[in-house]
Amino acid sequence: MLFHVRMTVKLPTDMPAEQAARLKADEKELAQRLQREGTWRHLWRIAGLYANVSIFDVADAQALHDTLMQLPLYPYMDIEVMALCRHPSSIHDDDR
Numbered sequence: 001m002l003f004h005v006r007m008t009v010k011l012p013t014d015m016p017a018e019q020a021a022r023l024k025a026d027e028k029e030l031a032q033r034l035q036r037e038g039t040w041r042h043l044w045r046i047a048g049l050y051a052n053v054s055i056f057d058v059a060d061a062q063a064l065h066d067t068l069m070q071l072p073l074y075p076y077m078d079i080e081v082m083a084l085c086r087h088p089s090s091i092h093d094d095d096r
């Protein structure tokens with residue numbers, strides 16, 4: 001099942017730089033693993049914002065929830081989710 005996810009990162013302004021750098025590095029490692037595994041299908045920066053638009057490919061809403069909760073930056077993100085289904089005019093066989 002595909003989900004459109006928008007994540008907006010809001011790190012506390014008083015977070016020590018080292019802690020922020022560690023969180024970002026851990027997030028990057030997991031994000032890249034999930035992309036290699038096919039779970040995190042698309043990851044785009046929203047221009048001008050510390051935010052992204054992503055497409056996740058997971059079994060169901062529970063699996064998406066569990067994946068998002070694992071993200072190191074999860075406690076510092078606002079997350080909006082939209083469930084997606086196949087568009088009848090899509091030419092992409094893997095849109096499901």
Ligand SMILES: O=C(O)C[C@H]1C=CC(=O)O1
Nearest residue numbers: 009027028031050051052
């Ligand atoms: O930078 C972000 O948008 C937040 C998060 C998502 C992937 C990643 O590496 O960090």
